[in-house]
Amino acid sequence: MSWFLVFPLMAPFATAVLSFLYRQRDSGRWIAVTGSLLAVLAALALMVQVLNQGVVVGQMGNWPAPYGITLAADRLSAMMVLLTAISGLAVSLYAAGEVDTTLEVLGFHSLMQILLGGVTGAFLTGDLFNLYVWFEVMLIASFGLQIMGGRPEQIDGAVKYVTLNLVSTVVFLSGIGLLYGVTGTLNMADLRSAVAASDRQGLIAVISMFFLIAFGMKAAAFPLFFWLPASYHTPTHTVSAVFAGLLTKVGVYSLFRVFTLIFDQDTGLAQPILLWVAGLTMVTGVLGAIAQTELRRILSYQIISSIGFLLLGLALSTPLAIAGAIFYLMHNIIVKVALFLTAGVMARLAGGEDLRRIGGLYKTAPALGVLFLITGFSLAGFPPLSGFWGKVLLVKASLASEAWILTAAVLVVGLLTIYSMTTIWAEAFWKNHPDDRDPALADLGDKRGVLLTPIVGLCVLSLGLGLFPQPFITFAEAAAAQLLAPDAYVAAVLGGSGP
Amino acid sequence: MGTLLAVTVGGLVAAAVYLMLQRDMLRFLFGLTLISNAANLLIFSAGQLTAGRPPLVPEGAKAPDPGVANALPQALVLTAVVIGFGLFAFSLVLTLRAYTNLGTLRTDDMRVAEPLGDDVKA
Numbered sequence: 118m119s120w121f122l123v124f125p126l127m128a129p130f131a132t133a134v135l136s137f138l139y140r141q142r143d144s145g146r147w148i149a150v151t152g153s154l155l156a157v158l159a160a161l162a163l164m165v166q167v168l169n170q171g172v173v174v175g176q177m178g179n180w181p182a183p184y185g186i187t188l189a190a191d192r193l194s195a196m197m198v199l200l201t202a203i204s205g206l207a208v209s210l211y212a213a214g215e216v217d218t219t220l221e222v223l224g225f226h227s228l229m230q231i232l233l234g235g236v237t238g239a240f241l242t243g244d245l246f247n248l249y250v251w252f253e254v255m256l257i258a259s260f261g262l263q264i265m266g267g268r269p270e271q272i273d274g275a276v277k278y279v280t281l282n283l284v285s286t287v288v289f290l291s292g293i294g295l296l297y298g299v300t301g302t303l304n305m306a307d308l309r310s311a312v313a314a315s316d317r318q319g320l321i322a323v324i325s326m327f328f329l330i331a332f333g334m335k336a337a338a339f340p341l342f343f344w345l346p347a348s349y350h351t352p353t354h355t356v357s358a359v360f361a362g363l364l365t366k367v368g369v370y371s372l373f374r375v376f377t378l379i380f381d382q383d384t385g386l387a388q389p390i391l392l393w394v395a396g397l398t399m400v401t402g403v404l405g406a407i408a409q410t411e412l413r414r415i416l417s418y419q420i421i422s423s424i425g426f427l428l429l430g431l432a433l434s435t436p437l438a439i440a441g442a443i444f445y446l447m448h449n450i451i452v453k454v455a456l457f458l459t460a461g462v463m464a465r466l467a468g469g470e471d472l473r474r475i476g477g478l479y480k481t482a483p484a485l486g487v488l489f490l491i492t493g494f495s496l497a498g499f500p501p502l503s504g505f506w507g508k509v510l511l512v513k514a515s516l517a518s519e520a521w522i523l524t525a526a527v528l529v530v531g532l533l534t535i536y537s538m539t540t541i542w543a544e545a546f547w548k549n550h551p552d553d554r555d556p557a558l559a560d561l562g563d564k565r566g567v568l569l570t571p572i573v574g575l576c577v578l579s580l581g582l583g584l585f586p587q588p589f590i591t592f593a594e595a596a597a598a599q600l601l602a603p604d605a606y607v608a609a610v611l612g613g614s615g616p
Numbered sequence: 617m618g619t620l621l622a623v624t625v626g627g628l629v630a631a632a633v634y635l636m637l638q639r640d641m642l643r644f645l646f647g648l649t650l651i652s653n654a655a656n657l658l659i660f661s662a663g664q665l666t667a668g669r670p671p672l673v674p675e676g677a678k679a680p681d682p683g684v685a686n687a688l689p690q691a692l693v694l695t696a697v698v699i700g701f702g703l704f705a706f707s708l709v710l711t712l713r714a715y716t717n718l719g720t721l722r723t724d725d726m727r728v729a730e731p732l733g734d735d736v737k738a
Contacts, residue, residue: 246692253699260706269717273729276641276714279707283648284636286703290696291655297689298662351729 119175121166122188122241124159125198128152129205129234137227146213149226153206156233160195160202167195172599172609174243182610183304187243189610192596193443197240197370200450203578204362205233207571211458212355214567220265220353228265232258232359239367243610245293245303248371252289252335256282259364262356263348274348281344285334292327299324306610308379309603325380325387332375336368338428339397342421346405349420350413350470354461357413361420362454366446369427373442376431377600378607391432396526399425403533412460412470412545415537416453419496422530423449429511429527433518439597441510444590448495448503448582455492455575459485462568463545466556472541477550481557486546488569491576493542495583497535503582506590621661628654641711641721648707652700656693663689 132152139145166173167190177186216225235255242248264275297303299320300311312321334341349357402422409415430442467475479486495502515524561568582589628650635647663686671684715721
């Protein structure tokens with residue numbers, strides 16, 4: 118059993134228990150921050166191990182695969198675990214400034230850690246049913262975080278979030294049941310050969326659609342995204358940020374995993390659907406963003422739009438396209454978390470999120486303006502910020518695949534994203550505040566440090582990704598190569614029990 | 617036995633979809649219970665059903681006789697039932713809160729998070 122795989126999972130769950138025990142005191146929140154820091158270290162160790170060794174595999178309880186539960190990390194998994202830990206550290210620090218004691222006493226920090234643990238588990242597992250269990254861990258924690266505070270908007274958003282996610286869970290579970298009925302295994306590496314060897318390919322194509330719908334719903338892909346803009350702007354900013362950065366990406370990751378590892382023989386059915394879904398997701402997302410006037414509602418629609426870019430990489434399924442999507446994934450998680458946290462500070466200073474009722478931030482808080490510029494325009498794909506390189510790779514890949522309409526869609530969506538970001542800039546930063554308020558960063562008082570440090574840290578990461586993209590692009594290309602030729606993954610999982 | 621289960625699952629899913637398409641939270645929840653039970657029965661039938669042949673390993677042998685039911689789906693169903701129960705309990709309380717806070721269970725009237733007609737106001 119490999120400890121490198123277990124530590125990133127143990128860190129959040131141990132932290133959850135400890136911060137629950139100390140939830141009545143100030144130390145509870147600092148336990149959460151320390152635990153998140155440990156999770157980052159554990160994720161870094163796993164990343165180093167994956168870079169040195171290739172696929173890291175652990176069999177839980179030393180039951181050999183495919184009978185036991187397998188944990189496995191290739192480059193994509195290790196990257197996602199690291200990004201989860203980094204986002205976790207950022208939001209738990211921000212939470213120390215934002216979340217008030219009534220929520221802390223209810224166990225806010227431990228629910229957040231359980232959510233992070235569930236997300237990490239989903240990225241590490243090599244077993245389909247275990248993936249379902251991690252999804253549930255993640256879901257139930259996110260339900261709790263969504264309604265914490267109990268304001269009517271939160272309850273309203275939660276109704277839509279909970280119900281639609283439960284439907285997708287049922288679809289996922291049915292897919293697992295049917296797939297087990299056809300192949301007799303649930304280990305993802307084992308499923309690859311079992312699916313290829315099965316003589317009921319028609320049935321398998323139908324089952325793959327169950328997974329497409331279930332994960333597409335979690336990822337907020339085109340016709341299934343309605344729960345996201347209904348709920349993501351309602352909870353505390355900390356919660357919005359972690360939802361925005363990670364939850365939909367778990368759906369995207371699962372789509373990448375399942376459609377490159379298990380259902381990759383039959384691209385005839387899934388690929389055209391994915392191409393349409395990807396294109397429509399990016400276009401509807403950005404159009405929705407333009408129609409909104411509230412900070413977080415704009416950003417929520419932008420999440421949907423960027424899911425489209427990620428799905429485009431999977432749909433084209435060339436090495437360059439997948440590498441582009443993986444690079445875009447790195448950029449997107451960091452930038453989305455930073456943007457939602459920035460929106461939190463903006464709302465706090467200007468006294469609201471409706472762009473028509475706020476303004477004047479550039480005059481009084483220019484430093485915040487710089488932070489928003491970096492992340493907002495990185496999302497829009499300004500060179501040399503991090504979003505630019507992901508889009509360059511995706512445009513190159515779609516040109517190479519002669520998908521002209523999708524190339525045009527990527528470019529137009531980029532343009533509209535710039536429009537939507539400049540709207541925020543013009544309304545919230547340039548325009549005078551309608552009530553002649555002069556919000557300044559000093560208004561944050563002694564919470565200034567904990568609120569701004571995570572945003573600055575994420576901005577630095579995003580800048581690093583944009584200014585020195587080459588090592589990350591090389592990494593993304595290697596990760597894409599691993600996904601497209603999963604034989605090494607399969608051999609590592611089924612070959613023997615890990616070190 | 618398989619046919620009977622298939623018909624049951626189909627009937628449950630049909631009833632569930634009918635209930636879930638109603639614009640009422642409580643009916644939606646009943647639909648959700650039915651459809652998650654349908655999914656559980658589906659998994660159950662995926663492991664094949666054999667009457668009167670328990671999947672036990674005879675003394676001295678290393679594997680059960682061929683033709684017995686697969687026990688793994690039953691373990692999966694057990695996990696899914698527990699998780700489903702937890703989620704259903706949560707949804708039920710959420711529905712109650714929605715009724716007390718929003719004053720309605722009709723999903724069409726739940727517009728607090730996404731108010732209508734807000735865009736017209738300057």
